[in-house]
Amino acid sequence: MNKRLSNTIWGTVAWIAGIIFVFPVIWMVLTSFKQEQDAASNPPSWVFTPTLHQYAQVFDRNITPFLLNSLMASIFSTLLVILLATPAAYALSIRPVAKWTDSLFFFISTKMMPAVAALLPIYLLAKHLGMLDNIWTMVILYTSMNLPLAVWMMRSFLLEVPREVLEAGEVDGASLPTSIRKIIMPIVSPGLAATALICFIFAWNEFFLAVNLTATAAGTAPIFLVGFISSEGLFLARLCAAATLVSLPVLIAGWVAQNKLVRGLSMGAVK
Amino acid sequence: MTTTVTRPDVRIQPPVRPTPRKERWIRRAPLLPALIFAILITQIPFLYTLYLSTLHWNALKPGNHPFVGLDNYVTVLTDDRLRAALVNTVILTAGAVIFSMILGLVLALLLDRSFIGRPVVRTLLITPFLVMPIAAALLWKHAIFNPAYGLINGIFGGSTDWISSYPKAAVITTLVWQWTPFMMLILLAGLQSQSSEVLEAARVDGANAWQIFRRMTLPHLRQYLELGGLLGSIYLVNTFDAIFSITQGGPGTATTNLPYEIYLTTFRKFEYGEASAAGVVVVILTIIVATFALRVISSLFRMEEGR
Numbered sequence: 001m002n003k004r005l006s007n008t009i010w011g012t013v014a015w016i017a018g019i020i021f022v023f024p025v026i027w028m029v030l031t032s033f034k035q036e037q038d039a040a041s042n043p044p045s046w047v048f049t050p051t052l053h054q055y056a057q058v059f060d061r062n063i064t065p066f067l068l069n070s071l072m073a074s075i076f077s078t079l080l081v082i083l084l085a086t087p088a089a090y091a092l093s094i095r096p097v098a099k100w101t102d103s104l105f106f107f108i109s110t111k112m113m114p115a116v117a118a119l120l121p122i123y124l125l126a127k128h129l130g131m132l133d134n135i136w137t138m139v140i141l142y143t144s145m146n147l148p149l150a151v152w153m154m155r156s157f158l159l160e161v162p163r164e165v166l167e168a169g170e171v172d173g174a175s176l177p178t179s180i181r182k183i184i185m186p187i188v189s190p191g192l193a194a195t196a197l198i199c200f201i202f203a204w205n206e207f208f209l210a211v212n213l214t215a216t217a218a219g220t221a222p223i224f225l226v227g228f229i230s231s232e233g234l235f236l237a238r239l240c241a242a243a244t245l246v247s248l249p250v251l252i253a254g255w256v257a258q259n260k261l262v263r264g265l266s267m268g269a270v271k
Numbered sequence: 272m273t274t275t276v277t278r279p280d281v282r283i284q285p286p287v288r289p290t291p292r293k294e295r296w297i298r299r300a301p302l303l304p305a306l307i308f309a310i311l312i313t314q315i316p317f318l319y320t321l322y323l324s325t326l327h328w329n330a331l332k333p334g335n336h337p338f339v340g341l342d343n344y345v346t347v348l349t350d351d352r353l354r355a356a357l358v359n360t361v362i363l364t365a366g367a368v369i370f371s372m373i374l375g376l377v378l379a380l381l382l383d384r385s386f387i388g389r390p391v392v393r394t395l396l397i398t399p400f401l402v403m404p405i406a407a408a409l410l411w412k413h414a415i416f417n418p419a420y421g422l423i424n425g426i427f428g429g430s431t432d433w434i435s436s437y438p439k440a441a442v443i444t445t446l447v448w449q450w451t452p453f454m455m456l457i458l459l460a461g462l463q464s465q466s467s468e469v470l471e472a473a474r475v476d477g478a479n480a481w482q483i484f485r486r487m488t489l490p491h492l493r494q495y496l497e498l499g500g501l502l503g504s505i506y507l508v509n510t511f512d513a514i515f516s517i518t519q520g521g522p523g524t525a526t527t528n529l530p531y532e533i534y535l536t537t538f539r540k541f542e543y544g545e546a547s548a549a550g551v552v553v554v555i556l557t558i559i560v561a562t563f564a565l566r567v568i569s570s571l572f573r574m575e576e577g578r
Contacts, residue, residue, distance in 0.1 A: 011386025017378055018395035024448065025398050027422060028410050044425040084308055087301030097298045103306060105565060110313040112561040114509050116530040117550035120537055121319035144312035147305060205403045208511045208530070212538065222405045222512075229409065229516050236413055236420065243406035254401035255394060262456040266498060269568050270460045
């Protein structure tokens, strides 16, 4: 009885904390359905007639190419990351190379290098090659940004493949492609999907490189929001509509991958 | 080391094992594309930064870029703006990491209990982390902190301009809101890896909740706290989106951190040499922090290997 009561109390506290935390997001979504004069009212208006006007405005201002650029940069970099990281993780777990810990720590150390220290040379190089404001530059940079994370994460999933099953397969004469297809993939594919989703999230949200290396042609979704930084006049509802729109893919990806999120964020160190 | 010598008996013996050298390269092959890619994209720009940091190069001035040795480093290390940026980076990073860690611990402890709708609450709590960082920064700037129509003044009254009155606190609040879920997830994983039998045994032995938390849970959580703190610092030390959009480093230089200062030096003042030297200094500072981080990660890692 006592325990049930305390669980109810602490459960209520947890619900309140959850609602407080998510409230700015709810407020963002609510505001995106308001007319500008309702959005800018003080005290805030809670009752209003919802409208899709702001979303129409955002599309009128041509958000579509920005979304498409983000989609391209995120999807292609994620594919490339998976193609590079999965074999590498295999060579660092199931059939490890000599000195595999050195390689593993090399990858993670590249993740720790601040992007700001590499910005200028990358900028100059891209300028020299005529690859500024080019979406493929962003694909390559996002691939290298996510590679360490993907290698570590995939390695932690590959370690879960039981050795005995693999060895039994080898004894039975299963070739490498067969054991990959029949033994490794079924165990690892949920992890592969989670790794891909997390790489997608980081690529989609990336701002620092995008704002410095892209302009009109290859601008990604975060760049569309730059115009709102010092806006004057009535724009709050439109900002919220744009912010909701660009955050939506990651919100969905994150909710789907939430059970594996902690593993990705800690580079596979925490299960 | 090992040389492949063609021995006459090679045909007689069945080719059970390839030569060790060949075997090593077969093992290495899957690793090489990723390794080469990482070296090309991350190490070469850094070497180029090292080279640039020894040149006097202002992109606005025509002419060649003379070699000046360590002059840029002297400028950078004696520059007040850069020292201010270093102090701001430490304050902003430490503030955001400490507060998000405390809040994250409280929320993880709440979520570690069973109650109705726990998965829903967890999803709600993760959500701030998933909002695009620049969208979150603009949301807080315009919809929450704004003096005229922001939510805080709208609900509590008053006309405080939160961002110009408390610029650091405003940035830290936004960062804490986004990063608390990250800390919570890592600490929750730590709490759930505690053995329930041991906790039950302690309870049977008459330990109260506080004693269990203080003597058992906290020591168990220690490495998770370290991991969260260090990973959080590595991500947050590079904070750019929030500064760029909420305060533009101001008022004055109140919120200019190192990434933002280097950005200004590169793309507003076009001092390429100085910006590169500052970048090298940041890398050296990061290496110091990262060494600790790697130690923590490798200790977790050994635990995992030991299982």
